[in-house]
Amino acid sequence: MIIILAGIYTLRAGRAEMQAAWGSHPHRQRLLLVGIGAVAGFGSGLTGVGGPVLSVPLMVLSGFSPLTAIGVSQVIQIVGAASGTLGNLRYGSIDFGAAGLIIVFEIGGVFLGAHIAHIVDTHILKKFVGILCIIVGAVFLFRTIA
Structure with missing residues (x-):
């Protein structure tokens, strides 16, 4: 539901410039980011x-x-992927063939997406x-309910 609300908020903000919460209070902003990291990490571990x-x-x-x-999130993804990989190596198994194929195309997609994000x-x-x-929030919500 939070993903849907973020999408609605982003669209409703229109052309107005958004100010990061507590931008003039770096200590509070760092605490906010720590909280976001904790929630995202817990949610990621809990839901996959x-x-x-x-x-x-x-x-x-x-x-x-959004660009920030x-x-x-790209940096977060690197750390999350590394820790997830280590966990799966310890407690499970990894299909390295499938992972290698996906990695090649994901890296290409990241470069293309980053390029587009900076020119759009x-x-x-x-x-x-x-x-x-x-869309993503609605799909998650539908899968949870159905």
Whole structure:
């Protein structure tokens, strides 16, 4: 539900510039980011969805720009993937063939997506993130209910 709300909030904000929460209070903003990280990490571990699925909407709801939230989520994804891989190596198994194939295309997709995100107008990117959050949130909600 938080993902849907983040999408609606992003679309309703329109063309107005969003201010990150507590931007003038760096200590409070760091605490907010620690909280977002904790919630995203816990939610990711509990549900299996990637940390960025939760951290991007939470950061957008907190007033960070979509481009900042997306950039931060890429770093979060690296750390989450590494810890998840170590956990699966210890307690489970990994299909390295499938992982290798996906990695090749994911890296290409990340480079292409980052390039597009930096050349597209910020307002269009904000709308895209808002719509994507609503769609992803609706799919998660539907899967949970059905």
